Amino acid sequence: MPAANTRDAERAKKKIEAAALKTFIHQGYHGTSMRDIAQASGYSIGNIYNHYKTKEAIYISLIKRFEARMAEKRNEFMAGLGDVFDPAELERLAWSVHDIVFSMPDYWRLMYIDVVEFRNRHFAGSFHQFAKKMEAALGERLHSSTRRGAWGGVDPALAITAIYLQFFNYFLLQKVFNVKEPLGTSDQKAVSQIIQMMTRGLWDRPGPAKG
Amino acid sequence: MPAANTRDAERAKKKIEAAALKTFIHQGYHGTSMRDIAQASGYSIGNIYNHYKTKEAIYISLIKRFEARMAEKRNEFMAGLGDVFDPAELERLAWSVHDIVFSMPDYWRLMYIDVVEFRNRHFAGSFHQFAKKMEAALGERLHSSTRRGAWGGVDPALAITAIYLQFFNYFLLQKVFNVKEPLGTSDQKAVSQIIQMMTRGLWDRPGPAKG
DNA sequence: TGTAACGAAACGAACGACCGTTCTTTATCC
DNA sequence: GGATAAAGAACGGTCGTTCGTTTCGTTACA
Numbered sequence: 201m202p203a204a205n206t207r208d209a210e211r212a213k214k215k216i217e218a219a220a221l222k223t224f225i226h227q228g229y230h231g232t233s234m235r236d237i238a239q240a241s242g243y244s245i246g247n248i249y250n251h252y253k254t255k256e257a258i259y260i261s262l263i264k265r266f267e268a269r270m271a272e273k274r275n276e277f278m279a280g281l282g283d284v285f286d287p288a289e290l291e292r293l294a295w296s297v298h299d300i301v302f303s304m305p306d307y308w309r310l311m312y313i314d315v316v317e318f319r320n321r322h323f324a325g326s327f328h329q330f331a332k333k334m335e336a337a338l339g340e341r342l343h344s345s346t347r348r349g350a351w352g353g354v355d356p357a358l359a360i361t362a363i364y365l366q367f368f369n370y371f372l373l374q375k376v377f378n379v380k381e382p383l384g385t386s387d388q389k390a391v392s393q394i395i396q397m398m399t400r401g402l403w404d405r406p407g408p409a410k411g
Numbered sequence: 412m413p414a415a416n417t418r419d420a421e422r423a424k425k426k427i428e429a430a431a432l433k434t435f436i437h438q439g440y441h442g443t444s445m446r447d448i449a450q451a452s453g454y455s456i457g458n459i460y461n462h463y464k465t466k467e468a469i470y471i472s473l474i475k476r477f478e479a480r481m482a483e484k485r486n487e488f489m490a491g492l493g494d495v496f497d498p499a500e501l502e503r504l505a506w507s508v509h510d511i512v513f514s515m516p517d518y519w520r521l522m523y524i525d526v527v528e529f530r531n532r533h534f535a536g537s538f539h540q541f542a543k544k545m546e547a548a549l550g551e552r553l554h555s556s557t558r559r560g561a562w563g564g565v566d567p568a569l570a571i572t573a574i575y576l577q578f579f580n581y582f583l584l585q586k587v588f589n590v591k592e593p594l595g596t597s598d599q600k601a602v603s604q605i606i607q608m609m610t611r612g613l614w615d616r617p618g619p620a621k622g
Numbered sequence: 623t624g625t626a627a628c629g630a631a632a633c634g635a636a637c638g639a640c641c642g643t644t645c646t647t648t649a650t651c652c
Numbered sequence: 653g654g655a656t657a658a659a660g661a662a663c664g665g666t667c668g669t670t671c672g673t674t675t676c677g678t679t680a681c682a
Contacts, residue, residue, distance in 0.1 A: 208651095208656095208657080209656085209657080212657080212658095226530065227441075227528065228439060228440075228441055228527045228528035229439075229441075229442075230438075230439055230440075230441035230442040230528075231440075231441040231528055233640075233641065233642080234641080234642060234643080235640085235641085235642095243657095243658080243659090244658060244659045244660060245642090245643085245659085245660075246643095246644085246645085246646095246657095246658070246659055246660060246661090247657065247658045247659065247660095249642090249643070249644075250656075250657060250658075251657090254642080254643080255642065255643090285613055285614075309527075312523055312526060312527050313527050315523060315588065316439045316520075316523050316524050316527040316528065317438065317439040317441075317442055317527065317528075319437065320588075320589075327584070327588060327590050328590065328591070329591075329595070330590065330593060330595075331592070331593065331594050331595030331596075332595055335595070349614050349615075349616065350614055350615035350616045351613070351614065351615070352607065352608075352611060352612060352613055352614055352615045353607075354604050354607055354608050354613055355595075355596070355604060357595060358594045358595060358596060358600075358601065358604050359604070359608060359613055361593075361594050361595065362577065362581075362594060362601075362604075362605055362608065365577070365580060365581070365584075365593070366573065366576070366577055369576060369580045370573075370576070373538070373576075376526075377526065377531070377538060378531075379538050379539065379541065380539070380540075381542070382541060382542065382572075382576070383542050383569045383572050383573060384540070384541075384542030384543055384546070384566075384568060384569060384572065385542075385566070385569060389569075390569065390573075393565050393566060393569050393570070393573075394573055396563065396564075396565055397563075397565050397570060397573065397609055397612075398608055398609070398612065398613060399612050399613050399614055400563060400612040400614065401563060401608075401609065401610050401611040401612030402496055402562070402563055402565055402570055402609060402610050403496075403560050403561055403562065403563055403610055403611065404561040404562070404563045405560065405561045419630095419631080419677095420630080420631080423631080423632095444666075444667065444668080445667080445668060445669080446666085446667085446668095454631095454632075454633090455632060455633045455634060456633085456634075456668090456669085457631095457632065457633050457634060457635090457669095457670085457671085458631060458632045458633065458634095460668095460669070460670080461630075461631060461632075462631090465668080465669080466668065466669090623682095624681105624682085625680100625681090625682080626679105626680085626681085626682095627678105627679085627680080627681095628677105628678090628679085628680100629676105629677095629678090629679105630675105630676085630677085630678100631674100631675080631676070631677095632673100632674080632675070632676090633672105633673085633674080633675095634671105634672100634673100635670105635671085635672090635673105636669105636670085636671075636672100637668105637669085637670075637671090638667100638668100638669095638670105639666105639667080639668090639669105640665105640666085640667070640668100641664100641665080641666065641667075642663105642664100642665090642666100643662105643663085643664095643665105644661105644662085644663075644664105645660100645661085645662075645663090646659100646660095646661085646662095647658100647659085647660095647661100648657105648658080648659080649656105649657080649658075649659095650655105650656080650657070650658090651654105651655090651656080651657090652653105652654095652655090652656100
Protein backbone atom coordinates (compact mmCIF):
# COMPACT_ATOMS: atom_id res chain seq x y z
CA MET A 201 0.00 0.00 0.00
CA PRO A 202 1.64 3.22 -1.13
CA ALA A 203 2.40 5.85 1.49
CA ALA A 204 0.98 8.81 -0.41
CA ASN A 205 -2.28 6.98 -0.94
CA THR A 206 -2.82 6.19 2.70
CA ARG A 207 -2.04 9.79 3.52
CA ASP A 208 -4.52 10.98 0.91
CA ALA A 209 -7.05 8.43 2.04
CA GLU A 210 -6.73 9.60 5.61
CA ARG A 211 -7.16 13.18 4.49
CA ALA A 212 -10.30 12.23 2.58
CA LYS A 213 -11.69 10.37 5.57
CA LYS A 214 -11.09 13.34 7.79
CA LYS A 215 -12.92 15.60 5.38
CA ILE A 216 -15.81 13.16 5.10
CA GLU A 217 -16.05 12.73 8.84
CA ALA A 218 -15.85 16.46 9.41
CA ALA A 219 -18.77 16.94 7.04
CA ALA A 220 -20.67 14.09 8.63
CA LEU A 221 -20.08 15.52 12.09
CA LYS A 222 -21.41 18.89 11.03
CA THR A 223 -24.61 17.48 9.57
CA PHE A 224 -25.11 14.93 12.35
CA ILE A 225 -24.90 17.71 14.90
CA HIS A 226 -27.32 19.91 13.00
CA GLN A 227 -29.92 17.30 12.01
CA GLY A 228 -29.12 14.20 14.00
CA TYR A 229 -28.01 10.87 12.57
CA HIS A 230 -31.26 9.71 11.00
CA GLY A 231 -31.99 13.21 9.78
CA THR A 232 -28.76 13.17 7.80
CA SER A 233 -28.58 11.42 4.43
CA MET A 234 -25.51 10.14 2.63
CA ARG A 235 -26.27 12.76 0.01
CA ASP A 236 -26.04 15.43 2.68
CA ILE A 237 -22.63 14.13 3.70
CA ALA A 238 -21.50 13.86 0.08
CA GLN A 239 -22.52 17.43 -0.65
CA ALA A 240 -21.02 18.83 2.54
CA SER A 241 -17.74 16.99 2.10
CA GLY A 242 -17.36 17.60 -1.61
CA TYR A 243 -16.99 13.89 -2.33
CA SER A 244 -19.38 11.75 -4.32
CA ILE A 245 -21.60 9.18 -2.69
CA GLY A 246 -19.85 6.41 -4.58
CA ASN A 247 -16.45 7.50 -3.35
CA ILE A 248 -17.58 7.76 0.24
CA TYR A 249 -18.54 4.12 -0.01
CA ASN A 250 -14.98 3.35 -1.13
CA HIS A 251 -13.84 4.61 2.26
CA TYR A 252 -16.65 3.41 4.51
CA LYS A 253 -18.76 0.30 4.38
CA THR A 254 -21.92 1.91 5.71
CA LYS A 255 -23.28 5.18 7.00
CA GLU A 256 -23.04 3.87 10.55
CA ALA A 257 -19.35 3.11 9.96
CA ILE A 258 -18.74 6.83 9.45
CA TYR A 259 -20.56 7.55 12.67
CA ILE A 260 -18.62 4.92 14.60
CA SER A 261 -15.28 6.07 13.21
CA LEU A 262 -16.17 9.58 14.27
CA ILE A 263 -16.95 8.45 17.79
CA LYS A 264 -13.76 6.42 18.05
CA ARG A 265 -11.69 9.42 17.02
CA PHE A 266 -13.39 11.56 19.65
CA GLU A 267 -13.18 8.88 22.32
CA ALA A 268 -9.43 8.66 21.85
CA ARG A 269 -8.97 12.39 22.18
CA MET A 270 -11.30 12.54 25.16
CA ALA A 271 -9.47 9.71 26.92
CA GLU A 272 -6.29 11.78 26.64
CA LYS A 273 -8.04 14.83 28.01
CA ARG A 274 -9.43 12.85 30.90
CA ASN A 275 -6.02 11.47 31.80
CA GLU A 276 -4.46 14.91 31.65
CA PHE A 277 -7.24 16.19 33.84
CA MET A 278 -6.85 13.50 36.48
CA ALA A 279 -3.08 13.74 36.50
CA GLY A 280 -3.23 17.50 36.87
CA LEU A 281 -5.16 17.40 40.12
CA GLY A 282 -3.19 17.87 43.33
CA ASP A 283 -4.49 18.97 46.72
CA VAL A 284 -8.02 18.81 45.34
CA PHE A 285 -10.01 20.34 48.19
CA ASP A 286 -7.90 23.43 48.49
CA PRO A 287 -9.97 26.34 47.17
CA ALA A 288 -7.24 27.45 44.78
CA GLU A 289 -6.98 23.93 43.43
CA LEU A 290 -10.75 23.74 43.06
CA GLU A 291 -10.56 26.82 40.90
CA ARG A 292 -7.96 25.12 38.71
CA LEU A 293 -10.29 22.15 38.57
CA ALA A 294 -13.12 24.39 37.43
CA TRP A 295 -11.11 25.71 34.49
CA SER A 296 -9.95 22.22 33.60
CA VAL A 297 -13.58 21.16 33.43
CA HIS A 298 -14.24 24.24 31.32
CA ASP A 299 -11.54 23.04 28.97
CA ILE A 300 -12.99 19.53 28.78
CA VAL A 301 -16.35 20.92 27.73
CA PHE A 302 -15.28 23.84 25.55
CA SER A 303 -12.43 22.16 23.72
CA MET A 304 -14.55 19.19 22.64
CA PRO A 305 -18.20 20.20 22.62
CA ASP A 306 -18.87 17.90 19.69
CA TYR A 307 -17.92 14.92 21.77
CA TRP A 308 -20.80 15.73 24.08
CA ARG A 309 -23.11 16.51 21.20
CA LEU A 310 -22.33 13.12 19.68
CA MET A 311 -23.05 11.55 23.01
CA TYR A 312 -26.49 13.15 23.08
CA ILE A 313 -27.13 11.98 19.51
CA ASP A 314 -26.21 8.49 20.61
CA VAL A 315 -28.48 8.63 23.64
CA VAL A 316 -31.41 9.87 21.58
CA GLU A 317 -31.02 7.84 18.40
CA PHE A 318 -29.11 4.71 19.46
CA ARG A 319 -30.06 4.33 23.11
CA ASN A 320 -26.46 5.13 23.99
CA ARG A 321 -25.23 1.97 22.26
CA HIS A 322 -21.89 3.42 21.14
CA PHE A 323 -21.02 5.28 24.32
CA ALA A 324 -22.21 2.57 26.67
CA GLY A 325 -20.51 2.43 30.01
CA SER A 326 -18.84 5.81 29.74
CA PHE A 327 -20.68 7.06 32.80
CA HIS A 328 -21.12 3.96 34.88
CA GLN A 329 -19.62 4.06 38.32
CA PHE A 330 -18.44 7.56 37.71
CA ALA A 331 -17.77 8.24 41.38
CA LYS A 332 -15.81 4.98 41.77
CA LYS A 333 -13.65 5.81 38.76
CA MET A 334 -13.00 9.24 40.16
CA GLU A 335 -11.94 7.77 43.47
CA ALA A 336 -9.73 5.18 41.81
CA ALA A 337 -8.05 7.75 39.59
CA LEU A 338 -7.38 10.22 42.37
CA GLY A 339 -6.41 7.58 44.87
CA GLU A 340 -4.57 8.70 47.96
CA ARG A 341 -4.51 12.35 46.85
CA LEU A 342 -8.19 12.52 47.76
CA HIS A 343 -7.73 11.42 51.34
CA SER A 344 -4.49 13.23 51.96
CA SER A 345 -6.17 16.42 50.86
CA THR A 346 -8.69 16.04 53.66
CA ARG A 347 -5.90 15.86 56.24
CA ARG A 348 -4.70 19.37 55.53
CA GLY A 349 -7.31 20.96 57.75
CA ALA A 350 -10.40 20.30 59.84
CA TRP A 351 -12.31 18.13 57.38
CA GLY A 352 -16.03 18.30 57.96
CA GLY A 353 -16.73 14.64 57.34
CA VAL A 354 -18.29 14.58 53.88
CA ASP A 355 -17.23 11.54 51.86
CA PRO A 356 -14.28 12.83 49.79
CA ALA A 357 -15.10 10.83 46.65
CA LEU A 358 -18.70 12.01 46.77
CA ALA A 359 -17.58 15.59 47.33
CA ILE A 360 -15.15 15.74 44.43
CA THR A 361 -17.63 14.00 42.12
CA ALA A 362 -20.39 16.42 43.07
CA ILE A 363 -18.11 19.40 42.56
CA TYR A 364 -16.93 18.05 39.23
CA LEU A 365 -20.51 17.52 38.08
CA GLN A 366 -21.52 20.98 39.24
CA PHE A 367 -18.87 22.61 37.07
CA PHE A 368 -19.35 20.17 34.23
CA ASN A 369 -23.07 20.79 33.95
CA TYR A 370 -22.54 24.51 34.34
CA PHE A 371 -20.23 24.67 31.33
CA LEU A 372 -22.26 22.13 29.38
CA LEU A 373 -25.33 24.33 29.71
CA GLN A 374 -23.33 27.16 28.23
CA LYS A 375 -21.61 25.44 25.38
CA VAL A 376 -23.98 22.68 24.31
CA PHE A 377 -27.35 24.07 25.34
CA ASN A 378 -26.56 27.70 24.56
CA VAL A 379 -27.52 29.05 27.96
CA LYS A 380 -25.67 32.32 28.28
CA GLU A 381 -25.14 32.75 32.01
CA PRO A 382 -26.49 29.63 33.72
CA LEU A 383 -26.07 31.17 37.15
CA GLY A 384 -26.90 34.71 36.11
CA THR A 385 -23.37 36.05 36.32
CA SER A 386 -19.89 35.75 34.82
CA ASP A 387 -17.96 32.49 34.82
CA GLN A 388 -15.37 33.98 37.10
CA LYS A 389 -17.89 34.99 39.72
CA ALA A 390 -19.95 31.81 39.39
CA VAL A 391 -16.88 29.64 39.88
CA SER A 392 -15.64 31.54 42.91
CA GLN A 393 -19.08 31.62 44.49
CA ILE A 394 -19.57 27.90 43.97
CA ILE A 395 -16.19 27.23 45.53
CA GLN A 396 -16.99 29.42 48.50
CA MET A 397 -20.26 27.60 48.93
CA MET A 398 -18.61 24.19 48.65
CA THR A 399 -15.67 24.86 50.93
CA ARG A 400 -16.99 27.31 53.51
CA GLY A 401 -20.72 26.69 53.19
CA LEU A 402 -23.53 29.17 52.84
CA TRP A 403 -23.51 30.05 56.53
CA ASP A 404 -20.64 31.47 58.51
CA ARG A 405 -21.88 29.81 61.67
CA PRO A 406 -23.95 26.64 61.98
CA GLY A 407 -27.43 27.38 60.65
CA PRO A 408 -30.06 28.91 62.92
CA ALA A 409 -32.79 26.87 64.57
CA LYS A 410 -35.91 26.56 62.41
CA GLY A 411 -38.90 28.87 63.02
CA MET B 412 -69.95 18.70 16.66
CA PRO B 413 -71.20 15.72 18.63
CA ALA B 414 -69.92 15.28 22.16
CA ALA B 415 -69.21 11.55 21.94
CA ASN B 416 -67.17 12.06 18.80
CA THR B 417 -64.86 14.63 20.29
CA ARG B 418 -64.36 12.38 23.29
CA ASP B 419 -63.52 9.46 21.03
CA ALA B 420 -61.27 11.65 18.92
CA GLU B 421 -59.40 12.79 22.01
CA ARG B 422 -59.04 9.20 23.13
CA ALA B 423 -57.63 8.26 19.73
CA LYS B 424 -55.20 11.14 19.76
CA LYS B 425 -53.98 10.15 23.19
CA LYS B 426 -53.37 6.61 21.99
CA ILE B 427 -51.58 7.83 18.89
CA GLU B 428 -49.42 10.23 20.84
CA ALA B 429 -48.62 7.62 23.45
CA ALA B 430 -47.43 5.30 20.71
CA ALA B 431 -45.49 8.10 19.04
CA LEU B 432 -43.85 9.04 22.32
CA LYS B 433 -42.74 5.47 22.90
CA THR B 434 -41.16 5.11 19.48
CA PHE B 435 -39.69 8.63 19.46
CA ILE B 436 -37.99 7.90 22.75
CA HIS B 437 -36.63 4.59 21.55
CA GLN B 438 -35.52 5.57 18.05
CA GLY B 439 -35.64 9.34 17.93
CA TYR B 440 -37.91 11.41 15.71
CA HIS B 441 -36.32 10.79 12.33
CA GLY B 442 -35.75 7.16 13.20
CA THR B 443 -39.48 6.71 13.68
CA SER B 444 -41.75 6.22 10.68
CA MET B 445 -45.47 6.87 10.45
CA ARG B 446 -45.82 3.14 9.92
CA ASP B 447 -44.10 2.56 13.25
CA ILE B 448 -46.55 4.88 14.94
CA ALA B 449 -49.48 3.29 13.14
CA GLN B 450 -48.45 -0.20 14.19
CA ALA B 451 -47.69 0.80 17.79
CA SER B 452 -50.95 2.71 18.19
CA GLY B 453 -53.19 0.19 16.46
CA TYR B 454 -54.50 2.81 14.04
CA SER B 455 -53.99 2.89 10.31
CA ILE B 456 -51.72 5.42 8.66
CA GLY B 457 -54.67 6.93 6.84
CA ASN B 458 -56.59 7.44 10.02
CA ILE B 459 -53.68 9.04 11.81
CA TYR B 460 -53.67 11.63 9.06
CA ASN B 461 -57.32 12.31 9.82
CA HIS B 462 -56.20 13.44 13.26
CA TYR B 463 -52.88 15.13 12.46
CA LYS B 464 -51.79 17.11 9.47
CA THR B 465 -48.19 15.91 9.53
CA LYS B 466 -45.80 13.75 11.50
CA GLU B 467 -44.30 16.85 13.09
CA ALA B 468 -47.80 17.88 14.24
CA ILE B 469 -47.91 14.74 16.39
CA TYR B 470 -44.55 15.61 17.84
CA ILE B 471 -45.58 19.20 18.56
CA SER B 472 -48.87 18.17 20.13
CA LEU B 473 -46.94 15.79 22.35
CA ILE B 474 -44.57 18.52 23.46
CA LYS B 475 -47.42 20.94 24.16
CA ARG B 476 -49.14 18.38 26.36
CA PHE B 477 -45.95 17.82 28.32
CA GLU B 478 -45.15 21.52 28.53
CA ALA B 479 -48.53 22.18 30.12
CA ARG B 480 -48.05 19.48 32.73
CA MET B 481 -44.50 20.60 33.42
CA ALA B 482 -45.57 24.23 33.86
CA GLU B 483 -47.95 23.04 36.57
CA LYS B 484 -45.20 21.04 38.23
CA ARG B 485 -42.87 24.00 38.14
CA ASN B 486 -45.44 26.28 39.74
CA GLU B 487 -46.16 23.76 42.47
CA PHE B 488 -42.46 23.44 43.08
CA MET B 489 -41.85 27.17 43.36
CA ALA B 490 -44.90 27.74 45.54
CA GLY B 491 -43.85 24.94 47.87
CA LEU B 492 -40.51 26.50 48.77
CA GLY B 493 -40.27 28.35 52.06
CA ASP B 494 -37.18 29.17 54.08
CA VAL B 495 -35.05 27.81 51.24
CA PHE B 496 -31.59 27.84 52.78
CA ASP B 497 -32.56 25.97 55.89
CA PRO B 498 -31.02 22.49 55.63
CA ALA B 499 -34.33 20.77 56.29
CA GLU B 500 -35.96 22.84 53.56
CA LEU B 501 -33.11 22.04 51.19
CA GLU B 502 -33.85 18.38 51.74
CA ARG B 503 -37.49 18.99 50.85
CA LEU B 504 -36.24 20.82 47.77
CA ALA B 505 -34.10 17.83 46.82
CA TRP B 506 -37.07 15.49 46.87
CA SER B 507 -39.19 17.99 44.97
CA VAL B 508 -36.53 18.02 42.27
CA HIS B 509 -36.54 14.23 42.38
CA ASP B 510 -40.25 14.36 41.70
CA ILE B 511 -39.85 16.76 38.78
CA VAL B 512 -37.40 14.40 37.11
CA PHE B 513 -38.91 11.04 38.04
CA SER B 514 -42.55 11.88 37.47
CA MET B 515 -41.96 13.21 33.96
CA PRO B 516 -38.81 11.65 32.56
CA ASP B 517 -40.28 11.67 29.07
CA TYR B 518 -40.46 15.43 29.13
CA TRP B 519 -36.70 15.53 29.47
CA ARG B 520 -36.22 12.80 26.91
CA LEU B 521 -38.30 14.80 24.44
CA MET B 522 -36.19 17.81 25.19
CA TYR B 523 -33.05 15.88 24.32
CA ILE B 524 -34.66 14.66 21.11
CA ASP B 525 -35.45 18.25 20.26
CA VAL B 526 -31.92 19.40 21.00
CA VAL B 527 -30.42 16.65 18.87
CA GLU B 528 -32.84 16.56 15.95
CA PHE B 529 -34.39 20.03 15.84
CA ARG B 530 -31.70 22.24 17.37
CA ASN B 531 -34.04 22.79 20.31
CA ARG B 532 -36.55 24.58 18.08
CA HIS B 533 -39.64 23.45 19.99
CA PHE B 534 -38.32 23.96 23.49
CA ALA B 535 -36.61 27.24 22.73
CA GLY B 536 -36.30 29.64 25.62
CA SER B 537 -37.19 27.10 28.29
CA PHE B 538 -33.79 27.48 29.90
CA HIS B 539 -32.89 31.06 29.17
CA GLN B 540 -32.25 33.25 32.17
CA PHE B 541 -32.87 30.35 34.43
CA ALA B 542 -31.28 32.05 37.43
CA LYS B 543 -33.28 35.23 36.87
CA LYS B 544 -36.54 33.27 36.66
CA MET B 545 -35.65 31.47 39.84
CA GLU B 546 -35.00 34.75 41.62
CA ALA B 547 -38.20 36.30 40.30
CA ALA B 548 -40.30 33.30 41.35
CA LEU B 549 -38.85 33.05 44.83
CA GLY B 550 -38.79 36.78 45.38
CA GLU B 551 -38.38 38.02 48.90
CA ARG B 552 -38.33 34.50 50.36
CA LEU B 553 -34.81 34.16 49.01
CA HIS B 554 -33.46 37.17 50.82
CA SER B 555 -35.42 36.74 54.01
CA SER B 556 -34.03 33.22 54.27
CA THR B 557 -30.51 34.66 54.38
CA ARG B 558 -31.45 36.83 57.36
CA ARG B 559 -32.12 33.87 59.60
CA GLY B 560 -28.48 33.39 60.48
CA ALA B 561 -24.95 34.48 59.69
CA TRP B 562 -25.15 34.43 55.90
CA GLY B 563 -21.74 33.92 54.32
CA GLY B 564 -22.23 36.35 51.46
CA VAL B 565 -22.85 34.09 48.46
CA ASP B 566 -25.41 35.55 46.06
CA PRO B 567 -28.70 33.91 47.13
CA ALA B 568 -30.10 33.53 43.61
CA LEU B 569 -26.87 31.97 42.42
CA ALA B 570 -26.79 29.65 45.42
CA ILE B 571 -30.32 28.34 45.04
CA THR B 572 -29.88 27.90 41.29
CA ALA B 573 -26.65 26.00 41.76
CA ILE B 574 -28.21 23.78 44.40
CA TYR B 575 -31.24 23.17 42.22
CA LEU B 576 -29.03 22.24 39.27
CA GLN B 577 -26.92 19.96 41.42
CA PHE B 578 -29.94 17.93 42.47
CA PHE B 579 -31.54 18.15 39.06
CA ASN B 580 -28.55 16.77 37.23
CA TYR B 581 -28.05 14.12 39.89
CA PHE B 582 -31.54 12.73 39.40
CA LEU B 583 -31.43 13.23 35.63
CA LEU B 584 -28.33 11.08 35.43
CA GLN B 585 -30.23 8.36 37.26
CA LYS B 586 -33.52 8.43 35.45
CA VAL B 587 -32.69 9.53 31.92
CA PHE B 588 -29.09 8.34 31.52
CA ASN B 589 -29.47 5.19 33.58
CA VAL B 590 -26.58 5.89 35.91
CA LYS B 591 -27.29 3.83 39.02
CA GLU B 592 -25.62 5.74 41.81
CA PRO B 593 -24.18 8.94 40.32
CA LEU B 594 -22.36 9.77 43.53
CA GLY B 595 -21.57 6.20 44.49
CA THR B 596 -24.08 5.95 47.30
CA SER B 597 -27.79 5.99 48.10
CA ASP B 598 -30.00 8.96 47.27
CA GLN B 599 -30.59 9.60 50.94
CA LYS B 600 -26.92 9.81 51.75
CA ALA B 601 -26.03 11.73 48.60
CA VAL B 602 -28.68 14.34 49.32
CA SER B 603 -27.70 14.83 52.95
CA GLN B 604 -24.01 15.01 52.10
CA ILE B 605 -24.61 17.57 49.36
CA ILE B 606 -26.66 19.64 51.76
CA GLN B 607 -23.97 19.45 54.42
CA MET B 608 -21.41 20.51 51.84
CA MET B 609 -23.56 23.37 50.61
CA THR B 610 -24.61 24.73 54.00
CA ARG B 611 -21.65 24.02 56.27
CA GLY B 612 -18.90 23.58 53.69
CA LEU B 613 -16.30 20.87 53.36
CA TRP B 614 -14.13 22.31 56.12
CA ASP B 615 -15.12 22.88 59.73
CA ARG B 616 -12.71 25.75 59.99
CA PRO B 617 -11.47 28.04 57.23
CA GLY B 618 -9.15 26.02 54.99
CA PRO B 619 -5.47 25.62 55.84
CA ALA B 620 -2.74 27.60 54.16
CA LYS B 621 -1.45 25.96 50.99
CA GLY B 622 1.81 23.91 51.07
C1' DT C 623 -90.20 7.09 15.64
C1' DG C 624 -87.96 5.90 11.50
C1' DT C 625 -84.85 7.32 8.04
C1' DA C 626 -82.21 10.13 4.95
C1' DA C 627 -78.24 12.84 5.04
C1' DC C 628 -73.80 14.21 6.34
C1' DG C 629 -69.42 14.62 8.36
C1' DA C 630 -66.02 12.24 11.10
C1' DA C 631 -63.37 8.02 11.70
C1' DA C 632 -61.18 4.29 9.76
C1' DC C 633 -58.62 1.81 6.35
C1' DG C 634 -54.99 0.45 3.16
C1' DA C 635 -53.50 1.04 -1.56
C1' DA C 636 -50.98 4.25 -4.22
C1' DC C 637 -47.80 8.31 -5.19
C1' DG C 638 -43.60 10.67 -5.84
C1' DA C 639 -39.52 11.52 -3.47
C1' DC C 640 -35.71 10.09 -1.21
C1' DC C 641 -33.19 6.56 1.39
C1' DG C 642 -28.75 3.56 1.93
C1' DT C 643 -26.27 0.89 -0.93
C1' DT C 644 -24.34 -1.23 -5.24
C1' DC C 645 -22.67 -1.11 -9.81
C1' DT C 646 -20.22 0.46 -13.76
C1' DT C 647 -17.09 3.39 -15.64
C1' DT C 648 -13.18 6.53 -15.88
C1' DA C 649 -9.01 8.68 -14.05
C1' DT C 650 -4.87 8.46 -11.17
C1' DC C 651 -1.04 6.87 -8.94
C1' DC C 652 3.14 3.48 -7.80
C1' DG D 653 -0.91 -2.81 -15.36
C1' DG D 654 -3.07 -3.52 -11.15
C1' DA D 655 -4.86 -1.51 -7.22
C1' DT D 656 -7.04 2.70 -5.45
C1' DA D 657 -9.78 6.97 -5.83
C1' DA D 658 -13.38 9.18 -7.85
C1' DA D 659 -17.81 9.83 -9.94
C1' DG D 660 -22.70 9.33 -10.66
C1' DA D 661 -26.37 6.45 -12.54
C1' DA D 662 -29.22 2.82 -10.98
C1' DC D 663 -31.63 -0.41 -7.61
C1' DG D 664 -34.81 -2.00 -4.33
C1' DG D 665 -36.92 -0.38 -0.49
C1' DT D 666 -39.01 2.90 2.64
C1' DC D 667 -40.39 7.50 3.59
C1' DG D 668 -44.26 11.06 4.54
C1' DT D 669 -48.31 12.03 2.53
C1' DT D 670 -52.62 11.69 -0.38
C1' DC D 671 -56.45 9.38 -2.21
C1' DG D 672 -60.67 6.76 -2.75
C1' DT D 673 -63.63 4.13 -0.32
C1' DT D 674 -66.28 2.20 3.51
C1' DT D 675 -68.16 2.33 8.22
C1' DC D 676 -70.05 4.69 12.03
C1' DG D 677 -72.51 8.09 14.96
C1' DT D 678 -75.18 11.98 15.14
C1' DT D 679 -78.71 15.08 13.57
C1' DA D 680 -82.68 16.87 10.75
C1' DC D 681 -86.73 16.10 9.10
C1' DA D 682 -90.92 13.25 7.85
